[in-house]
Amino acid sequence: MSATTVETRPRAGISARGALICLTGIVWREGLRFLHQRGRFLSALVRPLVWLFIFAAGFRATLGVSIIPPYETYVLYEVYIAPGLIAMIQLFNGLQSSLSMVYDREVGAMRILLVSPYPRWFLLVSKLIAGIAVSILQVYAFLLVAYFWDVQPDDPIGYLTVLPALVLTGFMLGAMGLAMSSVFKQLENFASVMNFVIFPMFFASSALYPLWRVQQASIPLYNICLWNPFTHAVELIRFALYGQIEWTSLAVVACCSVVFFAAAIFAYDPSTGLTARRGGPDAGAK
Numbered sequence: 001m002s003a004t005t006v007e008t009r010p011r012a013g014i015s016a017r018g019a020l021i022c023l024t025g026i027v028w029r030e031g032l033r034f035l036h037q038r039g040r041f042l043s044a045l046v047r048p049l050v051w052l053f054i055f056a057a058g059f060r061a062t063l064g065v066s067i068i069p070p071y072e073t074y075v076l077y078e079v080y081i082a083p084g085l086i087a088m089i090q091l092f093n094g095l096q097s098s099l100s101m102v103y104d105r106e107v108g109a110m111r112i113l114l115v116s117p118y119p120r121w122f123l124l125v126s127k128l129i130a131g132i133a134v135s136i137l138q139v140y141a142f143l144l145v146a147y148f149w150d151v152q153p154d155d156p157i158g159y160l161t162v163l164p165a166l167v168l169t170g171f172m173l174g175a176m177g178l179a180m181s182s183v184f185k186q187l188e189n190f191a192s193v194m195n196f197v198i199f200p201m202f203f204a205s206s207a208l209y210p211l212w213r214v215q216q217a218s219i220p221l222y223n224i225c226l227w228n229p230f231t232h233a234v235e236l237i238r239f240a241l242y243g244q245i246e247w248t249s250l251a252v253v254a255c256c257s258v259v260f261f262a263a264a265i266f267a268y269d270p271s272t273g274l275t276a277r278r279g280g281p282d283a284g285a286k
Contacts, residue, residue, distance in 0.1 A: 030130035048085035083238035084207025097131035098177030132170035165240035169233040175260035182267030205231040
């Protein structure tokens with residue numbers, strides 16, 4: 001039996017129906033994990049609400065927002081930071097979802113997943129779709145609570161127009177987390193590094209204050225904010241809530257999504273990726 005026959009035989013069983021079953025299984029597993037981890041949902045919801053209800057009340061007078069696109073008039077500080085808090089939910093969820101990849105590698109579940117006949121990129125996309133679905137549920141739960149705090153878009157259609165932006169930003173942040181998760185062998189190491197990623201990305205962005213204020217205070221910090229992909233994720237969500245497209249942010253988020261996902265595919269490649277060089281649990285999976 002030739003090597004070609006051996007390699008192509010597992011692929012022969014791949015079909016659209018089988019791929020859908022595989023995708024559904026991964027999404028369902030992630031959904032069940034999310035439902036069983038109620039503390040994860042509460043923390044994801046409480047964290048932005050604390051910023052919205054407590055910090056925003058204290059910073060409102062100091063960080064009053066002038067008229068900047070997409071706003072056509074002065075807005076409350078709570079309204080301004082809402083897109084940044086939405087992006088923060090997705091950032092935390094993307095890294096927490098990737099944290100589960102480190103756990104799955106430790107307990108061996110990752111090995112079972114990676115030896116399936118489906119392409120590595122398809123399995124990673126399925127994992128990302130599962131994480132995006134969970135993050136969108138968290139975002140709309142936050143928007144529901146914020147609605148009763150009078151934090152809402154001018155037109156209710158904004159709740160629908162923001163959905164594509166949530167999918168794209170969730171994909172970018174999830175792919176970044178996947179690429180990072182390939183570097184760490186132990187759960188504790190990845191959890192500690194999360195703090196060195198989340199907080200710099202969040203605070204060095206337009207999530208809490210307009211960039212023109214940052215520019216007045218520090219030009220180097222302003223340039224860092226401009227190069228921060230999280231800034232463009234926030235702005236993409238901000239404009240989408242008002243039925244508009246911020247084309248620069250859309251291009252940056254799309255390009256970063258491709259780069260981060262390509263890095264994740266390379267890192268999880270069993271022969272050339274970082275997991276193979278580390279001799280990780282999935283290094284032998286073909």
